Amino acid sequence: MTDRVIAIAEGRHTKPLPKVGSSGAPGTIRDALGRAVRDLRISVTDRCNFRCIYCMPKEVFGPDYEFLARSQLLSFEDITRLARVFGTHGVAKIRLTGGEPLLRKDLERLVAMLGEIPGMDLTLTTNGSLLTKKAAVLKAAGLKRITVSLDSLDDGVFRAMNDVEFPVSKVLEGIDAAARAGLGPVKINMVVKRGVNEDSILPMARHFRGSGHIVRFIEFMDVGATNGWRMDAVMPSAEVIRRIDAELPLEPLDPNYRGEVAERWRYRDGSGEIGVISSVTRAFCRECTRVRLSTDGLLYTCLFATQGYDLRALMRTGASDADIAAAIGAIWSARADRYSEIRTAETASLRKVEMSYIGG
Numbered sequence: 001m002t003d004r005v006i007a008i009a010e011g012r013h014t015k016p017l018p019k020v021g022s023s024g025a026p027g028t029i030r031d032a033l034g035r036a037v038r039d040l041r042i043s044v045t046d047r048c049n050f051r052c053i054y055c056m057p058k059e060v061f062g063p064d065y066e067f068l069a070r071s072q073l074l075s076f077e078d079i080t081r082l083a084r085v086f087g088t089h090g091v092a093k094i095r096l097t098g099g100e101p102l103l104r105k106d107l108e109r110l111v112a113m114l115g116e117i118p119g120m121d122l123t124l125t126t127n128g129s130l131l132t133k134k135a136a137v138l139k140a141a142g143l144k145r146i147t148v149s150l151d152s153l154d155d156g157v158f159r160a161m162n163d164v165e166f167p168v169s170k171v172l173e174g175i176d177a178a179a180r181a182g183l184g185p186v187k188i189n190m191v192v193k194r195g196v197n198e199d200s201i202l203p204m205a206r207h208f209r210g211s212g213h214i215v216r217f218i219e220f221m222d223v224g225a226t227n228g229w230r231m232d233a234v235m236p237s238a239e240v241i242r243r244i245d246a247e248l249p250l251e252p253l254d255p256n257y258r259g260e261v262a263e264r265w266r267y268r269d270g271s272g273e274i275g276v277i278s279s280v281t282r283a284f285c286r287e288c289t290r291v292r293l294s295t296d297g298l299l300y301t302c303l304f305a306t307q308g309y310d311l312r313a314l315m316r317t318g319a320s321d322a323d324i325a326a327a328i329g330a331i332w333s334a335r336a337d338r339y340s341e342i343r344t345a346e347t348a349s350l351r352k353v354e355m356s357y358i359g360g
């Protein structure tokens with residue numbers, strides 16, 4: 001683990017915007033590896049009320065940690081404007097994330113604004129802590145579906161992982177509230193860290209089987225530079241599947257669409273499906289159609305990036321929508337990253353942008 005983390009405002013490493021050519025014009029664009037842009041993840045806050053040990057460890061994100069100032073955040077109007085422009089390039093799905101997105105004041109107003117973009121699928125990832133209160137308002141504002149993170153059903157294990165003594169029961173209440181509000185099928189993300197919550201895999205599968213919710217087991221990733229990532233703490237998805245299949249027989253399912261991150265499996269007895277996300281052991285860069293917008297308006301073409309493109313600066317210099325579309329087109333056309341495919345011990349220790357800032 002690093003001794004000190006550079007506060008976000010300090011570590012705002014940007015790349016110059018590429019020159020705009022004919023490839024920057026609106027329309028479905030392809031990057032240097034032939035990938036289209038389909039999925040925009042927007043981080044609406046870098047703050048979180050959890051201190052998950054693999055994401056925002058307390059030793060780094062302590063009381064003195066300097067989060068972004070309000071003036072640095074993209075406004076809802078900025079976000080909606082950018083989302084519309086991304087739509088002209090083929091983006092059809094937006095995921096709001098963070099930090100903890102439900103901490104952003106009046107988030108439902110942003111949901112309603114984004115909901116007005118024709119044909120845009122709108123979803124959100126949350127730790128569930130505020131969901132009981134917010135689920136119905138978010139649904140009414142136009143949110144379609146929701147993903148809730150939950151790393152264990154064992155209260156002791158969960159509290160040790162979120163590191164703020166947050167109980168499992170409150171997240172389960174949030175999941176129920178989301179389902180009641182019509183935000184289902186709820187997806188439940190469980191990050192598996194070997195030696196920490198591996199014994200929670202089967203109880204999680206058993207609990208949600210037959211509920212209509214879809215648990216997705218995620219390999220512990222080397223995102224950011226502060227989570228002390230080590231390969232031996234990664235449990236390969238193949239092992240997760242083996243463990244579940246031994247008790248609850250599984251069979252593979254086809255992806256819902258090309259570029260889907262999770263590999264899908266279903267219980268042979270018809271009692272539902274699960275997913276695994278294998279960013280470490282089965283990299284899916286070749287199919288990656290995702291782009292990420294940080295809380296302060298930097299555009300990242302990879303979760304494991306070290307630098308982003310400053311769209312906030314571009315907007316604040318009075319660029320027109322056509323200028324922004326051209327810049328996004330040029331950035332995407334030049335994209336050639338495939339970090340997970342070329343991951344080594346060396347790349348894992350690069351000063352990559354934190355997941356709490358860029359969004360999960």
Ligand code: SAM
Pocket residue numbers: 048054055097098099100101125126127128147148149189190191218219220221222223227355356359360
């Ligand atoms: N606060 C929200 C939440 O808890 O879902 C949204 C942001 S969080 C960064 C998004 C997702 O990233 C969560 O499911 C979280 O478990 C996952 N995540 C964070 N750090 C990770 C890591 N090192 N490896 C794998 N997944 C990680």
